[in-house]
Amino acid sequence: MPGLTLADARAALDAGLAEADAIGQPMNVAVVDDGGHLLAFARQDGAIRASIDIAQRKARTSILMEAPTAALMPLVQPGAELYGLEQTAGGMVVFGGGVPVHRDGVLVGAIGVSAGSAEQDVQVAEAAAAAVSTPVPA
Amino acid sequence: MPGLTLADARAALDAGLAEADAIGQPMNVAVVDDGGHLLAFARQDGAIRASIDIAQRKARTSILMEAPTAALMPLVQPGAELYGLEQTAGGMVVFGGGVPVHRDGVLVGAIGVSAGSAEQDVQVAEAAAAAVSTPVPA
Amino acid sequence: MPGLTLADARAALDAGLAEADAIGQPMNVAVVDDGGHLLAFARQDGAIRASIDIAQRKARTSILMEAPTAALMPLVQPGAELYGLEQTAGGMVVFGGGVPVHRDGVLVGAIGVSAGSAEQDVQVAEAAAAAVSTPVPA
Amino acid sequence: MPGLTLADARAALDAGLAEADAIGQPMNVAVVDDGGHLLAFARQDGAIRASIDIAQRKARTSILMEAPTAALMPLVQPGAELYGLEQTAGGMVVFGGGVPVHRDGVLVGAIGVSAGSAEQDVQVAEAAAAAVSTPVPA
Structure with a gap:
């Protein structure tokens, strides 16, 4: 079960694209594997380039940090503990839209979404992730 | 009509250079096509290198973000929504001087100007863009 | 008609993935627009990372050179006219698998395929391109 | 007299563009100063991106090597003295189309031309350079 196939990645992608359609904001959606390597990507008509x-960088950041990118925002502000973090590891993104995908409690991939507001990006990324995540085992 | 030719690009460039002369600030002026690829460039005598x-990066940023670069400045400040944006997409510029060019409501290119104050850069870029833009159709 | 939508890009992608399935070689397939910017991507299970x-670089090379990447191979050999070309323009790929997409005689995008032999990559890219190209008008 | 102004650079550029028109091959033409920094650039309609x-890299290579780029080709072949040179100095171009500009025996800039055959590129670059060079003083 763990490990994202292309079929999984496209299911996540399509769930994200459907959510983007539902909110009326064209998006870029990326799905990466547990090594941060791209599995599937789509740019909707009208989404900025x-x-x-x-989007890809958010997904990769979520893998490298094992966290949603939105969680990084307070940590990288001037005076905060990880100030400058975004300059490391080849360039990370510290605003919302990157969301990890877990299966059976294991990090198996991540979603990155970009082109809307950070709030919209998070909403679409969470919809994509939910389509292929499983809950942590009880 | 949409799509910038070299003749269009040079008309925009010359309008920008004339504006720079008028305000007495030597400038670098770049014109890119709708994919962000350089069409024409000039550096005036005395403009910093x-x-x-x-200038080129401002023009490309305006294409990638579909916005004037000046509009990005508040969004990337500490605590703001897109903090760290300038690190993405190969390196973007988030201060004024990049201006999109639209024709018939379509983004067909962009101007980037640099070497003066941000305010001067914007003024020159807008003069260049105005020379080849058309209003949104009524 | 010119200009690839996401629907077009996914039609090309799916045609490429079907061809890859038919020859039994998992592939990475990328579709870019006329400016070389990514529209859609998929990595099949088992394709190297x-x-x-x-794949993306082949597609971009086809846009920048306005040619299939396979056509570049003889030109960049030791002693040939464009020796070292692959080092320019951000790094281009000079072996087969990048194929331009034309509509009504206009370059509107490109396909890049990678993970098999160059011959297989070309076969898959051509299948993808054929799904969304139109013949030059008579 | 030494030192290229923007007026000089545009005179060189226009001479190059006129030569490109004369041979019917759309070109990218770049003019750089004695430090290899861009002064003026134009891409003609139909020239590959x-x-x-x-073009810019050829001009810069001519400054860094103080030689026409065509002169480098035999030196960088497998087995030759400077094999791999093109990988150095940020990436140099070793085929024809970069030509130095001298005034009163001093290297003051360079021209880079690209999009045609190497022979055509050299022809256009030499026309551009000739427009602003002066002969070595007798």
């Missing part, structure tokens, strides 16, 4: 990189 | 890259 | 980058 | 970088 800066977000091609940002 | 860091701005060779900055 | 170096090809994530190679 | 890979050559945006190649």
Whole structure:
């Protein structure tokens, strides 16, 4: 069960694209494996092209940090503990839209979404992740 | 009509250079196509050379973000929604001087200007863009 | 008609993935727009991960050179006219698997495929491109 | 007299563009100063976009090596003295189309041209350089 196949990645992608359609905000959606390597990607008509990189980078950041990118935001502010973090590891993204995918409590991949507001990006990424995540075993 | 030719790009460039002359600030002016690829460039005598890259990067940022670079400044401040954005997409510029060019409501290119104050850069970029833009159709 | 939508890009992608299935070689398939910017991507189960980058780079090379990447191979050999070309323009790929997409005689995008032999990559890229290309008008 | 102004650079550029028109091959033409920094650039309608970088890189190579790029080709072949040179100094171009500009025997800039055959690129670059060079003083 753990380990994302392309079929899984496309299921996540399509769930994200459907959520983007539902909120009326064209998005870039990326799905990466547990090593942070791209599995599937789509850019919807009208989504800005800066977000091609940002979406992939958010997904990769979630793998490298094992956390949603939104959780990093307070940590990297001036005066905070990880100030400058975004400059490391090849360049990370510290605003919302990257969400890890867990199965049976194991990190198996991540979703990155970009082109809307950070709140919209998170919403779409969570919808994509939910489509292929399983709850932590009880 | 949409799509910038070299003749269009040089018309925009010359309008920008004339504006720079008018305000007495030597400038670097870049014109890119709708994919962010350089069409025309000029560096005026006395303009700093860091701005060779900055001008081109501003133009490319305007394409990738589909916005003037000046609009990004508040969004990337500490505590703001897109903090760290400038590190993505190959390195973007988030201060003024990048301006999109639209024709018939379509994004067809962008201007990037650098070497003066941000305010001067914007003024010159807007003059360049105005020379080849058309209003949104009514 | 010119200009690839996401629907077009996914039709091309799916045609490529079907061809890869038919020859039994898992592939990475990328579709880019006329500016070389990514539209859609998929990595099949078992395809090597170096090809994530190679597939995208082949597609981008086809846009920048306006040619199939296989056509570049003889030109960049020792003693040939464009020796060292692959080092330019951010790093281009000069072996087969990048194929331009034309519509009504206009370059509207490109396909990049990687993970098999160059011959297999070309076969899959051509199948993907054929799904969304139109013949040059008579 | 030594030192290229923007007026000089545009005179060189226009001479190059006129030569490109004369041979019917759309070109990318770049003019750099004695430090290899861009002064002026134009991409003609129909010229491939890979050559945006190649033209600038040829001009810069001519400054760094103080030689036409065509002169480097035999030196970098397998077994030859400077094999691998093109990987150094940020990436140099070792095929024809980069030409130094001298005034009164002093290297003051360089031209880089790309998009045609190497022979055509050299022809256009030499036309551009000739427009602003002066002969070595007798």
